[in-house]
Amino acid sequence: MPVISYFFGIYIRMYQDDHNPPHFHVEYQGHQALMAIETGDILAGKLPNKAVRLVREWAKEHQEELLINWDLAVALKSLNRISGADND
Numbered sequence: 001m002p003v004i005s006y007f008f009g010i011y012i013r014m015y016q017d018d019h020n021p022p023h024f025h026v027e028y029q030g031h032q033a034l035m036a037i038e039t040g041d042i043l044a045g046k047l048p049n050k051a052v053r054l055v056r057e058w059a060k061e062h063q064e065e066l067l068i069n070w071d072l073a074v075a076l077k078s079l080n081r082i083s084g085a086d087n088d
Contacts, residue, residue: 004069007084010051014073022070026055035059037066058085
């Protein structure tokens with residue numbers, strides 16, 4: 001599963017041909033979660049509160065890029081890297 005972004009020790013990944021709703025996978029210090037692109041809701045898993053806040057803020061700023069990547073993933077195409085919260 002490609003890493004599309006990395007910041008503050010948080011890995012953001014997206015699977016190709018994944019299930020709806022549009023989401024991304026988050027890994028941080030042994031924790032894992034699926035987060036909805038459009039709402040920022042955690043669909044499965046658990047993250048520390050600080051990581052949730054950072055990822056939600058990042059996802060809101062990069063929502064359009066995440067949705068473009070979702071469409072690419074569904075079409076089985078290569079995904080684009082998205083700058084991390086510490087790279088902006």
